[in-house]
Structure formats: structure tokens, C-alpha cells
Amino acid sequence: MNNNQLVVKLILDRWFAVIKSCDSLLDAVSDEQLQKEIATGKNRGIYLLGHLIAVHDDLLRLLGLGEKMYPELFEPFLKSPDKAVADIPSAETLRGYWKNQNEVLKEKLNSIQPEEWFTKHTAVSEEDFAKEPQRNKLNIIITRTNHLSYHLGQLILLK
Amino acid sequence: MNNNQLVVKLILDRWFAVIKSCDSLLDAVSDEQLQKEIATGKNRGIYLLGHLIAVHDDLLRLLGLGEKMYPELFEPFLKSPDKAVADIPSAETLRGYWKNQNEVLKEKLNSIQPEEWFTKHTAVSEEDFAKEPQRNKLNIIITRTNHLSYHLGQLILLK
Numbered sequence: 001m002n003n004n005q006l007v008v009k010l011i012l013d014r015w016f017a018v019i020k021s022c023d024s025l026l027d028a029v030s031d032e033q034l035q036k037e038i039a040t041g042k043n044r045g046i047y048l049l050g051h052l053i054a055v056h057d058d059l060l061r062l063l064g065l066g067e068k069m070y071p072e073l074f075e076p077f078l079k080s081p082d083k084a085v086a087d088i089p090s091a092e093t094l095r096g097y098w099k100n101q102n103e104v105l106k107e108k109l110n111s112i113q114p115e116e117w118f119t120k121h122t123a124v125s126e127e128d129f130a131k132e133p134q135r136n137k138l139n140i141i142i143t144r145t146n147h148l149s150y151h152l153g154q155l156i157l158l159k
Numbered sequence: 160m161n162n163n164q165l166v167v168k169l170i171l172d173r174w175f176a177v178i179k180s181c182d183s184l185l186d187a188v189s190d191e192q193l194q195k196e197i198a199t200g201k202n203r204g205i206y207l208l209g210h211l212i213a214v215h216d217d218l219l220r221l222l223g224l225g226e227k228m229y230p231e232l233f234e235p236f237l238k239s240p241d242k243a244v245a246d247i248p249s250a251e252t253l254r255g256y257w258k259n260q261n262e263v264l265k266e267k268l269n270s271i272q273p274e275e276w277f278t279k280h281t282a283v284s285e286e287d288f289a290k291e292p293q294r295n296k297l298n299i300i301i302t303r304t305n306h307l308s309y310h311l312g313q314l315i316l317l318k
Contacts, residue, residue: 001292003277007166010298014305039198039316118162133160139169142301146173146308153312157198 005114011138012109015145019102022052022152026098029158031091038154043082045158048151049094050077053101055147062121062140065108070097112137164273170297171268174304178261181211181311185257188317190250197313202241204317207310208253209236212260214306221280221299224267229256271296 001009026049034045043051054073060066068074076085089097117138120129129135160168185208193204202210213232219225227233235244248256276297279288288294 003163003166006277006292006295007162007297010293010295010301013293014301018305042198042316118165133165134169134172136165136169138166142169142173146177146305149305149308150312153309154316157201157313 008114008117011141018148033158034091038157047082053097054078063137064122167273167276170300177307192317193250197316206241212256213237222296223281
């Protein structure tokens with residue numbers, strides 16, 4: 001394994017490990033618990049779950065892997081704060097999206113070749129990428145894994 | 160910049176960015192707020208701050224950069240859960256440790272050469288490292304950055 005292959009493995013392993021921790025947490029909390037706020041006056045669990053799915057949905061586009069699977073989640077879970085949109089999908093529906101999304105992402109992320117991870121993501125121009133080579137696909141996973149860890153630290157409070 | 164230099168930069172940039180977010184949060188909360196629980200019945204802010212300093216203190220040892228600066232934090236903030244040890248340092252003291260530690264870590268982390276990040280950390284044997292090359296110094300930073308993001312997601316609830 002060369003260093004490129006190794007770092008891609010490290011970074012993807014971390015992504016999948018945090019996803020797995022979220023899976024375990026979701027298995028441990030009921031739909032009723034998901035309706036609760038993580039702390040008084042803060043976001044509800046269900047909002048954070050929808051938010052994570054919406055953010056991860058955008059990974060497909062940023063990595064050039066295809067279109068969003070659940071574009072309808074943008075409005076209630078990314079554009080709007082919690083409780084601003086009354087009509088949101090049920091916990092059961094979001095659990096299904098989460099599971100399905102992670103199966104699709106796993107297959108697609110694993111299909112990217114090590115060298116390709118060092119190429120630009122789709123939200124940066126060729127010109128800007130030439131000046132800022134750190135804006136590559138790998139960095140998208142690094143930042144999104146930390147975003148996921150941040151919210152996992154909150155979701156765990158539902159237990 | 161070759162790919163090794165680039166990924167080291169990506170991973171360290173993320174570490175320093177999350178540290179900076181923690182700095183901003185600590186500036187925004189008072190010592191009194193740090194004494195509060197992040198959610199009812201959960202860890203207090205001050206415990207999480209001590210916990211992060213204790214975990215980061217171990218980075219020095221794991222990366223072969225020297226001894227722990229605050230070994231006395233192991234007992235109250237790593238070995239013990241919150242509220243199990245009555246006599247802990249004040250918020251003011253911990254804020255000073257945090258600031259000092261990050262100055263030392265910044266200098267030491269930036270002194271490690273790109274190639275050296277791919278060498279083994281001190282808690283793995285040469286034999287195991289030959290079988291599991293992912294147990295390198297870089298991976299320590301990846302996992303600790305996610306650990307930090309996880310607790311930052313909790314500390315932010317104090318605001």
C-alpha cells in the first residue's frame with residue numbers, strides 16, 4: 001500500500017466508523033426519543049437526523065457521484081432551523097433514508113480510486129483548484145466526518 | 160506540494176480549525192457557564208474542557224514529542240467520570256492550560272516533517288505496525304480531531 005492509498009483508507013475508515021457509531025445510537029433510541037430536544041431549547045434529535053441526511057446527500061454532488069437522493073430535505077433540514085417547518089418526514093421515514101443513503105454512499109465512496117481523491121470536488125473551479133489544491137475530494141470527507149462527529153456528540157445526549 | 164505534504168496539511172488544518180472553534184466558544188462562555196451541565200444530568204462544561212486537555216496532553220507522548228504537561232488531569236478527567244472527583248482545577252486554571260497547551264502543540268505539530276507523519280506512533284510495536292501501517296502518527300490526529308469535534312458539539316450547548 002502506498003501513502004496515497006493509506007491516507008485514503010485512514011480517512012474513509014474514520015468516516016465509516018463514525019457512521020457506524022451513529023447507527024448504534026439510532027438503534028438505541030426510540031422514535032419518541034428522537035422527537036426530544038438534545039438539551040432544553042436546542043435542536044430535536046429528528047432535526048439533527050434529517051440535517052445529517054441532507055448534508056450527506058450533497059456529498060454525491062460534490063464528489064461527482066450523481067444527483068441528490070432526497071432533495072426535499074434541503075428546505076426543512078438545511079435552509080431552515082428546527083421547528084420552522086412543521087411538516088417534516090417521520091422518524092421511521094428518516095431512518096429508512098439514513099440506511100439507504102449509507103448503503104449507496106458506501107458503494108460509491110469505495111469505487112473512487114485513490115488518485116481520484118486528490119482531484120478537485122465539483123464546487124471549486126479549475127482555476128481556483130490550481131491555486132488551492134487542498135480543495136480536493138478527500139477534504140470533503142475530512143470536513144464532513146468532523147461535522148458528523150460534532151452532531152453525534154449531540155445525538156448521544158438523547159440516551 | 161506533493162500528495163504527502165498536501166494530506167498532512169489537510170489533516171493539520173482541520174485540527175487547528177476545530178481548536179480555533181473551541182477557542183471562540185471558550186471566549187463566548189463565562190466561568191459560571193462552564194460549571195453548568197451541557198444537558199440535564201450530563202457532563203459539565205468544565206469537565207469536558209479538562210477532558211480535552213487531558214486527551215490532548217497524551218498526544219505529546221503518542222507522537223513522541225515529549226512528556227505530558229498536565230499529568231494530574233488524568234485522574235479527574237480521563238479515569239473518572241464527571242462529579243466523581245470533587246477537587247478539580249478552576250475554570251480559570253483550565254483555560255490557561257488550554258491556551259498554553261495549544262501553543263506548545265502548534266509548534267510541535269508543525270515541526271513534524273510530512274514523511275514522519277507516516278511513521279508509527281509510540282503506542283504500537285514495530286511488529287504490529289508492519290502488519291497495520293494505518294497506525295501512524297497522522298491517524299492519531301484524524302481520530303483526535305473527530306474526538307474534539309464530538310465534544311465541541313456538546314460544549315456549544317452551553318451558549
